[in-house]
Amino acid sequence: MSIQTDDTVHDVIVIGAGPTGLLLAGELATAGARPVVLERTLHPAETPKANGVVGRAAVELRRRGVLRGTGLHVVRPPRFRYGPFTLRLGLLRSPLHILPIPQRRLEELLERRAVGRGAVVLRGHEVTGFEQDATGVTVRVATTDDAEIELRARYLVGCDGVHSLVRNELGIGFPGTTSTGIARIARITIPEHAATRDSAEIVFPGIGRLALFQQNQTEHGSVTIAPMNALDRSAPFDLYIVSSHEERGDAQPTDELSEAELRASLRRVLGADLPFTTAYAARSVVANSRQAECYRRGRSFLAGDAAHIFSAGGSALNIGLTDAIALAETLAAALRGRADETLLDGYQAQRHPAARRALAHTRVQHALETPDETGEVLRGVFAELLKDRAAARRIATLLEL
Template structure:
């Protein structure tokens, strides 16, 4: 095994939004930071479509959007499950920026490199051991082992985090009984009639944009990609169905006939699209670690929490990174040891418990049948007032002082 003796202060595992932001933030503070990622290059699969919450403001403050043509705005209204939060034209508590995740990761990596972070792609972490002075990380590079050394290690390596599993930290929560099938589809202009907030589909009627269309068999959400990515063609839409799982298994490569069959089951009719791409299926999880680290090893982003709804993942992960960068920078300056994990855990666990509750509520609001109808009736009444809607908006923002 080859050993790299050049010691880093922090090794970050995973080059998703949380890991990239953490690396840039640490490097900007003068911390010698190394990012390891098992993939040879950035992921090309379309994922998230924007940043919602205080993370958008944190990104803007650091100039990450400068020159990119991206604008952080206050949302006058926002989707909350199948309902709408009416937050007002002035003083909305909720910020957002529409940016495809792939583009966001490009901007974050470029910024992190400018700050001085180092990247090693094609490095799959296989093991690590910690002692009183630091952490030894073992990785595989094209089948050859390599060892690296740092004072601290952070796992930002996703929901299936190897770092979390190696630490033996519990990841309690629930797995949804529903399956969601998602894709980009081409809807020719002559096949549907598009208005500002809905699409008229022959044989179906009016489908709302950006929020679920609920039926007795599940739900379907439709949105023009151009609203999120101005470079996209006018006739390309994001489509997502949700229905009871049955015996289906999630897959990263979903056949087109399976997507069409799911739409037909949910809508009771066909959606007249011509082609589909980036089709996949997922089963939602709602999970939260019992501990945000152990000793000199920490967790952030999806390695620490996954949400079943609401687009909160990037916001929560970036806010983890803001807090953890501050925590580690202070610990390194003071020569602190493993006790640095305590304050970070207490702050982020409490904040993300609130986020978890919000996303679980949004998931349940989309439920079919009388239970879902009763919940929607109750919550829509509570959100009818501007004050109630803004309170939920502040919670979605990730406001430090917001409480239920």
């Protein structure tokens, strides 16, 4: 098979059309650059992922006009979950900003903005390898019509997820830890007659009371359940997102989980059957806490999940978006001819410590949720500390960064 070579030299090739890659492309295009986003899949994923943006990333999206005309708003919540605890932040001037938005909707908005400002998004383009030299990067791409092409760019950014080809090709280490537990997640329909609920809890005959939006610990694990219309006002009243957490054993994470496996896991944890009728987009995940040893080699960079993954707390999306903003500023300056090694290394100097701080917070939250004796002792200490609202507000301030 012959390889087609595109003689155009693009400013930046971004691998991955998730929120990080799309925001990066939009920022670069706004700065006058010519970015190209390469995405392996033909269509955006329908699998539910994150349901909101927290902290500075939410404020930055609003500031850039991403939310204009959408009816979406950044809010300051009086309460926020931190592991198994609720941080009570007060009704006035909560230090934390939140944008409630499903990830799929966020991707739609970011792609529209990026393309509207001149970025090119090529779907069905899978990167198979690349080489870099002193002046740029040559990227090999396989397309869905069995063509092989080569693209050339001055810089390359891997926003290509946990199993990043860019990170692996660059030989960058990804040290960290893997959880011994497994979470099974789905959207489920629970008929109104099968349970009663208010703003804080849901009650099932034969099971009892389950708190909403937080882990409900049992002898065999935990269950978290939340009504989708609290996150997305257009969602039906009887639609919920549910997750079970238990020891992994020999189980392996999978993007497609059968309804029978989900029911069995919930039964093991709750000791009874959860009365739902249908499950959608069920999957299982194993928590990892990892960070790339460095974010740059030569003219190639890492951002988002390719650079870091978190074990709890929903930080991946927030940190990935702020990665994109910082890296866009660095690359825009480089493309204007102001590049030297100090400037290019500035991205790592800024973002590596930020992700490390976020990793620390998610590891604390994960430790607080563990059902063993250590977790129980930690929960006791935190319960005492959080009686002081100033302590809760200080934690929220740290999450805002």
